[in-house]
Amino acid sequence: xxxxxxxxxxxxxxxxDWQAAPGGPYPGYTSPIPVVRTHLGxxxxxxxxxxxxxxxxxxxxxxxxxxxVGIGLLTGALVEANSDSTSLSGENPxxxxxxxxxxxxxxxxxxxxxxxxxxxGTGMIxxxxxxxxxxxxxxxxxxxxxxxxxxxxxxxxxxxxxxxxASLLGNTGARTPTxxxxxxxxxxISLYMALLGLLSLLIGSVIxxxxxxxxxMIGVLLAPLVLALFMVTESLDKLRxxxxxxxxxxxxxxxxxxxxxESGPSGWDPLWIMIGVTAAVYAGAxxxxxxxxx
Amino acid sequence: xxxxxxxxKRYGEKVAVDHLTFAVRPGxxxxxxxxxxxxxxxxxxxxxxxxxxxxxxxxxxxxxYDRLKDPLTYIGALLDAKAVHGGRSAWNHLxxxxxxxxxxxxxxxxxxxxxxxxxxxxxxxxxxxYGMGQRLGIAAALLGDPRILMFDEPVNGxxxxxxxxxxxxxxxxxxxxRTVFVSSHLMSEMALTADHLVVIGQGRLLADTSxxxxxxxxxxxxVRIRSPQPERLLDVLHQAGITVVEAGGGALEVEGGKxxxxxxxxxxxxxxxxxxxxxxxxxEEAFMRLTAEAxxxxxxxxxxxxxxxxxxxxxxx
Numbered sequence: 001x002x003x004x005x006x007x008x009x010x011x012x013x014x015x016x017d018w019q020a021a022p023g024g025p026y027p028g029y030t031s032p033i034p035v036v037r038t039h040l041g042x043x044x045x046x047x048x049x050x051x052x053x054x055x056x057x058x059x060x061x062x063x064x065x066x067x068x069v070g071i072g073l074l075t076g077a078l079v080e081a082n083s084d085s086t087s088l089s090g091e092n093p094x095x096x097x098x099x100x101x102x103x104x105x106x107x108x109x110x111x112x113x114x115x116x117x118x119x120x121g122t123g124m125i126x127x128x129x130x131x132x133x134x135x136x137x138x139x140x141x142x143x144x145x146x147x148x149x150x151x152x153x154x155x156x157x158x159x160x161x162x163x164x165x166a167s168l169l170g171n172t173g174a175r176t177p178t179x180x181x182x183x184x185x186x187x188x189i190s191l192y193m194a195l196l197g198l199l200s201l202l203i204g205s206v207i208x209x210x211x212x213x214x215x216x217m218i219g220v221l222l223a224p225l226v227l228a229l230f231m232v233t234e235s236l237d238k239l240r241x242x243x244x245x246x247x248x249x250x251x252x253x254x255x256x257x258x259x260x261x262e263s264g265p266s267g268w269d270p271l272w273i274m275i276g277v278t279a280a281v282y283a284g285a286x287x288x289x290x291x292x293x294x
Numbered sequence: 295x296x297x298x299x300x301x302x303k304r305y306g307e308k309v310a311v312d313h314l315t316f317a318v319r320p321g322x323x324x325x326x327x328x329x330x331x332x333x334x335x336x337x338x339x340x341x342x343x344x345x346x347x348x349x350x351x352x353x354x355x356x357x358x359y360d361r362l363k364d365p366l367t368y369i370g371a372l373l374d375a376k377a378v379h380g381g382r383s384a385w386n387h388l389x390x391x392x393x394x395x396x397x398x399x400x401x402x403x404x405x406x407x408x409x410x411x412x413x414x415x416x417x418x419x420x421x422x423x424y425g426m427g428q429r430l431g432i433a434a435a436l437l438g439d440p441r442i443l444m445f446d447e448p449v450n451g452x453x454x455x456x457x458x459x460x461x462x463x464x465x466x467x468x469x470x471x472r473t474v475f476v477s478s479h480l481m482s483e484m485a486l487t488a489d490h491l492v493v494i495g496q497g498r499l500l501a502d503t504s505x506x507x508x509x510x511x512x513x514x515x516x517v518r519i520r521s522p523q524p525e526r527l528l529d530v531l532h533q534a535g536i537t538v539v540e541a542g543g544g545a546l547e548v549e550g551g552k553x554x555x556x557x558x559x560x561x562x563x564x565x566x567x568x569x570x571x572x573x574x575x576x577x578e579e580a581f582m583r584l585t586a587e588a589x590x591x592x593x594x595x596x597x598x599x600x601x602x603x604x605x606x607x608x609x610x611x
Contacts, residue, residue, distance in 0.1 A: 026295045026355040028320030029471040031439035036396030037363045046394035053386035054379060123377035126344055127434065130371055131394045133343045133360040293345040 043132055043141035051145055056114050061149075064107035065157050071100035072161030076168045089173035094185040095256035096169075097161045101154075101189060102249055105221060108150055108193055112200030113213040115146050120208040126294050135289045139205065143198055143282070150197040154190035162186055181257075188271060189255045195274040196221075196248065202278070202285040221248050246273070295320055295473055296341060296369075296442060300350035303336050303497075310336045312497035313350065318475045320441070323468045325488030325505070326477040329585050333497035334477040335373070338446050342371055354442065366395040369442040370435030375427040380420025384411055384430050387419060388437060397438050405433040424451045432463070442473040449483055461487050481581040485509075495585040512580030517548045517556060520569035530563050531556065545569070 036042075051057050075096045079088070119125040132138050162185050166177060177185070200217045207213040228243035244250060245264025254270045265273065296318040303311040311333040318324045328334050339345040341352050343359035354362065354369055362368050378387050388402040406412045409429040414422070419430060428448065435443055445464070449457045464487055468474045478484050484491060484505070491508050493501040501508065519538075521527045524546065531538050531548070536556070541547040548556060553572045560567050 026320075026441075027471070028295070028473060029441045031367060031441070033367060033397060033401065033439045035364060035367060038394065038396050042394050042396050046390045049386060049390040049393055050379075050382070053383065053390070054381045056381065118379065122379045123374055124379045125377075126339075126373060127377045127391065128394075129344055130342050130373075131366055131391045133362060133365055291346075293339070 038132075040137055040141060043137050044145060046132070047141040047145040051115060051149065054118075056118070057111060060107045060111040060114070061153055064104045064111075064153065067107065068097075068100035068104045068154075068157040069161060071103060072097050073164060075099055076161075076165050080168050080172060083169075083172040085171060086173040088169060089175075091174050092177055092181055092185075092257060093165050093169035093172075093174035094162045094177050094181055095253075096165050097158055097185060097189075098253055098256050100161060101158060101193065102252060104154075104157075105193060105196055105248070105252070106218065108154070108197040109200040109217040109221065110214055111150070112146060112197035113204035113210055113217060115142055115201050115204065117204035117208060117210040117213050121210055129294045136286065139282075139286055139289055143201060146201050147194045147198050151190050151194040154193045155186060158189050159186045184255045184257075184268075188268065189252070192252065192255065192271055192274055195271075195278050199274070199278045199281055202281045205285045206281075206288055225249055295355050296444075296475060297353045297356075298337070298341075298350070299352070301337065301340060301347055301352050302349040303333070303340060303345060304348045310497050311340070311347075314494065314497070314499055315350075316492050316499060316502045318442075318473055318492075319490070320473040321468060321471050322489035323464050323474045323476060323487050324490040324492060325484035326475060326492050326494070327479070327481060327484055327581065328477075328494040328500075329479055331496075332479075332494050332585070334479075334494065335446055336497075337494075338371070338373060338444060338475075338477065341444065342369075342373070344373075364395045364397075364438070366391065366397065366438030366440060368438075368440055369444060370438060370440040371444040371446075372428070372431040372435045372448055373444075373446045375424065375431040378419045378427070378430065381418055383416050383418055384422075384433075385415040387430065388433060391434055392437055395438055401437055401439070405436045408436060409433045425453060425456050428452060428456070432460070440472070443467055443475070445474075445476045447477055447479070449478070449480075457483075481576075481578045485577050493581070493584060495587070500584055508580075509577065512575075512577060512584075514575040514580075515550065516573050516575070517550075517553045518569060518571045518573050519546045519548065519556060519567060520544055521546075521560075521565060521567050523565055526563070527560065527565055527567075530559055530565065534559055547573075 079096060119128060128138060129135065132141075162177075162182065200213065203216055204210065204213040207216065224243040224247040228240045228247065231237075231240040231243070241263075251265060251270035251273065254265055254267070257266075298314050298316055301311055301314040302309070314333075314337060326334055326337075336345060340347050341354070341359065352359070359365060359369075382390075384406065385402060388405065389399065391397075392399060392402055403412070403415075406415050409432050411426065411429055411433060414426065419427065422430065428451065432445075432448070435445070443464075445460075448460050448464075452460065464474050464476060468489070476487065488505050491501060491503055491505050492499070503511075518541065519527070524544065527546070528538055534555075536548055536552065539547045539549075553570055557567070557570055559565075560570075
């Protein structure tokens, strides 16, 4: 009864009655719906519908905007109220956007993780992979849609805060920001934040568990700095210095040229570092996605 | 048309699906039957490319699932009604699926109408009852108007009206020339819907046969007798050349439809009968006999390979 390969009277070759039916070797129902050869564009449209149709997206982005703009305006007002005409002499007035973005990064991390991990939590991933069997395409579409959304939102909010700061702090002795300052404090920081979110999205795909992935990413964000704070012995000095310099908050501050340290990453270094890390994790996430069962 | 060729899935030492070879043909409903844990869902996940087979091959109209460019127009599947994001509305859930396959947006409204969810199209899926979730899953399966449909335990948790609806839906889909592949662990359900039957147990193929053949081979008729004078009755029947089996509880069973003959014999020899009833063994019993060796999770209620109460509720096929 448990033979592995029982006789199969229905094997294709033995059933010419339907084999010869119209519609090629696989007859049956033909749908009136036109057949479309799908491409990445279809997956992008699908992922865009997904990301805009859940409330967690609205919440995380709403809180992000609130934090960046709110803290930005508060900091600007506080600094302006407590300054005379020379207290900020020679400083970059855009650098006060840092605090809002540092807190806001937690929202970007959360949204990034939820974009992938929530599909595993709800089981939606099986539906997604059934609709689009190319796992590479699914990961690419999610990454592009999320990256674009995170970039645009950060660009608009950080741009707004930067403009407010530039005009508000004009008579505190702060220097007029150069084109390079503007570019780094808006486009640069937005690229960095969107990459940080993309990294979270990939970690979400690897861990497949929302809470776990968010915890890991917040650890990555804050742990190096917190550890460094308590490394008071001299023997750990080099490690301490390294943790400080390459912690994500310090990398963020490099975009405003007010790094915690004099050495370490400078200029556009943080962006290159983040691109490298994200690319490596992308490759890992892709390999795992390709090989694991959904 | 779904073709499986030596399909195998191992999880470590455990073999979930063991060299399955069969084909699911268009125009009929094919039932996929097996006890819990037999490997039905794993097989269906491999058909959809969700799980990678350890060995063997499965093709949809001659193509691997992951080579299909617009899979939803080839094959629609209901694997798990809970495979939706609860925070998304039914409309948006179907819309994102339609977009990923280039299916026109009007189909979303059409399938919602088909499954009767139009009124709650804008409601979040997490507020849906189990039956509504099942209907949403079926809407997703129908979205691409596919040639092949696959349903994993579609009637589980549905009310009688929903069960009736799904049965008719499957029959009408097959009548349109589509391939319909539906799994169940209830023989009674399959007897009502399926034209062809594939039975598996512990991942192995146990039967691949038409429903009519299965019924012909497996439905056993017998006569059940109870008497306060069993020894004399046994002698009488033995002399008449009738084979009798003791069925426990003081009852005797005789294969075949000889109730009249036995009644006349009893009358001739002045024997008292308390029961003389022609019986038909149910398909459920035939299925249980077939899979008895292969049932993975036995209840601990009885001795023997099949506990006495196993499936007791289904015997009225």
